[in-house]
Amino acid sequence: MRLTIREVGLGLRRAPLLSALSIITIAFSLFAFGLFGLVALNVSRALQDVEERVEIRAFVADGTPVEAVSAAVGDIAAFPEVARVDILSPEQALARARRELTEFKDVFDADFLPASLEIRLKPGFRDPETVRAVAQRVQTYRFVDDVRYGEDWVQKLYNIRNIAGASGVILGIAFAAVAVIIIGSTIRMAVLAREREISIMRLVGATDGFVRRPFLIDGFLKGLVGGIIALLLAWLAHAAINRYLIETTFFAPSLAFLGILTGGVIGLVGSAVSVGRHLR
Amino acid sequence: MIRFSHVIKEYPRTGRALNDVSFHIAKGEFAFLTGPSGAGKSTILKLVFMEERPTSGEVRVSGLQSTKVARREIPILRRRLGIVFQDFRLLEDRTAADNVAFALEVTGAPRDSIPAKVSRLLTQVGLASKGTSYPRELSGGEQQRVAIARALVNDPMVLVADEPTGNLDERATRGIFQLLRDINASGTAVLMATHNLELVRRSPYRVIEINRGQIVYDSTDSTESRVATSSPQPSN
Numbered sequence: 001m002r003l004t005i006r007e008v009g010l011g012l013r014r015a016p017l018l019s020a021l022s023i024i025t026i027a028f029s030l031f032a033f034g035l036f037g038l039v040a041l042n043v044s045r046a047l048q049d050v051e052e053r054v055e056i057r058a059f060v061a062d063g064t065p066v067e068a069v070s071a072a073v074g075d076i077a078a079f080p081e082v083a084r085v086d087i088l089s090p091e092q093a094l095a096r097a098r099r100e101l102t103e104f105k106d107v108f109d110a111d112f113l114p115a116s117l118e119i120r121l122k123p124g125f126r127d128p129e130t131v132r133a134v135a136q137r138v139q140t141y142r143f144v145d146d147v148r149y150g151e152d153w154v155q156k157l158y159n160i161r162n163i164a165g166a167s168g169v170i171l172g173i174a175f176a177a178v179a180v181i182i183i184g185s186t187i188r189m190a191v192l193a194r195e196r197e198i199s200i201m202r203l204v205g206a207t208d209g210f211v212r213r214p215f216l217i218d219g220f221l222k223g224l225v226g227g228i229i230a231l232l233l234a235w236l237a238h239a240a241i242n243r244y245l246i247e248t249t250f251f252a253p254s255l256a257f258l259g260i261l262t263g264g265v266i267g268l269v270g271s272a273v274s275v276g277r278h279l280r
Numbered sequence: 281m282i283r284f285s286h287v288i289k290e291y292p293r294t295g296r297a298l299n300d301v302s303f304h305i306a307k308g309e310f311a312f313l314t315g316p317s318g319a320g321k322s323t324i325l326k327l328v329f330m331e332e333r334p335t336s337g338e339v340r341v342s343g344l345q346s347t348k349v350a351r352r353e354i355p356i357l358r359r360r361l362g363i364v365f366q367d368f369r370l371l372e373d374r375t376a377a378d379n380v381a382f383a384l385e386v387t388g389a390p391r392d393s394i395p396a397k398v399s400r401l402l403t404q405v406g407l408a409s410k411g412t413s414y415p416r417e418l419s420g421g422e423q424q425r426v427a428i429a430r431a432l433v434n435d436p437m438v439l440v441a442d443e444p445t446g447n448l449d450e451r452a453t454r455g456i457f458q459l460l461r462d463i464n465a466s467g468t469a470v471l472m473a474t475h476n477l478e479l480v481r482r483s484p485y486r487v488i489e490i491n492r493g494q495i496v497y498d499s500t501d502s503t504e505s506r507v508a509t510s511s512p513q514p515s516n
Contacts, residue, residue: 003385014373200369203329204430205359206386207352 007214008221011194018190019222025186026226027233029179030263034234034251036175037259040168042248047161054126054157056119056135056149064115064143072141073117081125081134086118114145128155180266183226187219187270191278198278208279215275216268223267227260281307281438281469282328287337289323289493297323299493300337305471307437310464312480313473315490321473324490325442328471329361330354342437359387362431362439362468366446368423370415376426377402377411383433401429405459421452428459432468439463441472445479453479 012019060069069087077085088096090113097113119138121131131154135147191198194215201211231251238250251259282305289298298320305311313321326332327339330349339346342360344353370379380398389397402411405425415423424444431439441460445453457479464470474480480487489497 010373196369197371200371201382201386202355203358203363203369204383204386205355205357205434207355210386 003210004213004217008217011214011218015190015193018193022186022190022222023226023229026183026223026263026267027229029182030227030230030259030266031233033172033175033179034230034259035237036171037251038234038238038248040172041251043164044168045249047157047164048123050157051123051126051161052120054121054131054149054154056121056131056138056147058117058119058135058138058141058147059145060115060117061143061145062114068143069115069117072143076117076119076138079134079137081121081130083120083122085120088116088118090115117144126154126158128158180270183223183266184270184273187222187267188274190218191215191271191274195278198275202279211279212272212275215271219267219269219271220264221267223270224260224264226267227263230263231256231259281305281309281342282471283338283340284324284327285338285340287327287334287339289320289327289332290335297493298327298334301490301493301495302337303488303495303498305438305469308464308467308469310461310470310483310485311472312483312485312487313471313490314475314477314480314487315496317475319490320493321490322442323493325440325471325473328438328440329358329363355386359434360437362428362434362436364424364427364431364439364441364444366443368415368420368427368447370423370426370430372415375412375414376407376418376422376429379415379426380430380433383430387434397433398429401432402426404432405429406455419452420448421455424448424452424456425459428456428463432463436468438469438471441470443473443475445474445476457483 073085073087076082093113093116117138119134121134125131125134128151131149132151135149138144139147198211235250238248241248250256284301284303287298287301288296290296301320301324313324315321323332327334327346328341330339330341330344330346333339333346341357344357349357370376371382374382377395377398380401381394384394384397399408399411402408405428407422407425407429410418410422410426413422415426418426424447428439428444439460444460445456448456453476460470460472487497487499488495
């Protein structure tokens with residue numbers, strides 16, 4: 001191990017410019033991927049917020065006994081798709097309408113508004129089919145006059161989410177591929193610069209493991225440092241966007257750690273592939 | 281020690297490099313491998329240290345057979361051989377002593393035993409005072425001496441030298457050749473590829489001449505080969 005560490009140190013000292021170039025390339029490749037990740041994360045959060053507003057509203061017929069409604073609320077709340085059910089009295093409905101819609105500002109009599117049930121669905125059950133199915137089941141209660149859930153809106157939201165998800169995956173793969181290719185080429189260059197050294201090591205009887213080890217550690221460390229720099233750059237970009245444009249969310253610590261580790265792993269794999277070519 | 285049996289070596293692009301080559305180098309023997317450029321000398325040496333494998337036939341070196349040797353055994357084989365090249369192949373950013381020590385370190389030799397052995401070897405090749413010099417600070421002959429010291433560091437049974445004097449002037453050539461003879465006299469077999477016919481003519485050692493991938497002349501049968509320990513040392 002002592003020898004391996006010495007060889008890693010020698011490698012860095014021997015070609016400081018190439019080492020710095022490798023780290024910077026890794027950092028910027030991962031930074032581009034990280035920026036994409038930030039955009040994807042924030043779009044996903046925004047869509048999630050909108051999705052949480054998907055609700056089914058069941059209007060209760062006038063004169064329905066409170067017990068019947070309460071029993072139905074218990075039933076509906078037990079549906080596997082349902083997160084929660086709230087009863088909205090005519091007065092609460094008016095208060096909300098006055099709050100949200102200016103044309104209700106001067107209306108004080110709630111008698112014309114029906115009571116309603118507000119049904120919110122669990123995450124993963126907010127697709128148009130499930131929403132429609134739950135709405136139809138709620139409709140079967142005799143005291144339910146009408147059920148509304150903004151069918152068009154739910155469908156559009158669902159489509160946007162699907163498009164965003166698919167583009168996210170495709171763009172993510174493209175960004176990751178570009179990062180891996182660029183990082184791989186940089187590491188290959190660094191290994192090529194030490195081609196002669198590798199051949200000498202092999203001639204004097206170094207095992208493949210002995211030759212490979214310093215390069216793997218070198219690649220992993222460069223990837224790790226590149227990852228840290230990329231994370232720092234992404235954080236600066238996030239801070240600037242927050243300050244001058246809009247409020248955004250940053251990666252959770254575990255995700256940030258995973259990003260740094262990804263840098264290390266790409267460096268490690270890139271080195272393994274490049275050195276492997278020379279050991280064949 | 282080294283045995284080639286009906287060895288054929290073909291390269292995909294350049295075709296046949298060796299054609300039915302058979303010879304045997306005995307323990308302690310000194311043999312020259314001569315022939316024009318492209319005759320197949322370097323291919324033979326690469327087959328000896330198993331950088332290449334024969335297309336057919338078999339190469340046997342120090343008990344390892346090319347047809348059966350596992351990849352992980354090749355470094356072990358190379359530690360039993362000393363390999364020297366025309367271009368020295370020294371690590372430019374390490375001193376002469378570090379270059380020699382490196383060959384010991386890769387074998388996992390005990391750390392404390394390395395300096396004494398390196399010092400002894402540098403003395404043996406006449407470079408006792410140049411241990412801290414970098415290759416660029418040494419002459420061609422001195423660099424080749426460092427390479428030879430490195431090749432000897434694991435007490436090899438055979439020293440394989442590919443044109444070791446090819447880049448050296450007359451004086452340095454004589455010095456390196458004398459060093460190789462001394463090494464041979466101490467019991468190490470030497471297989472030396474060379475263009476230097478003058479050197480070959482002046483020496484009493486076995487000569488294997490290659491042309492177009494075939495042995496066209498072998499000065500002695502391997503069974504009658506002159507073993508260095510019993511052969512007289514010619515003067516220069």
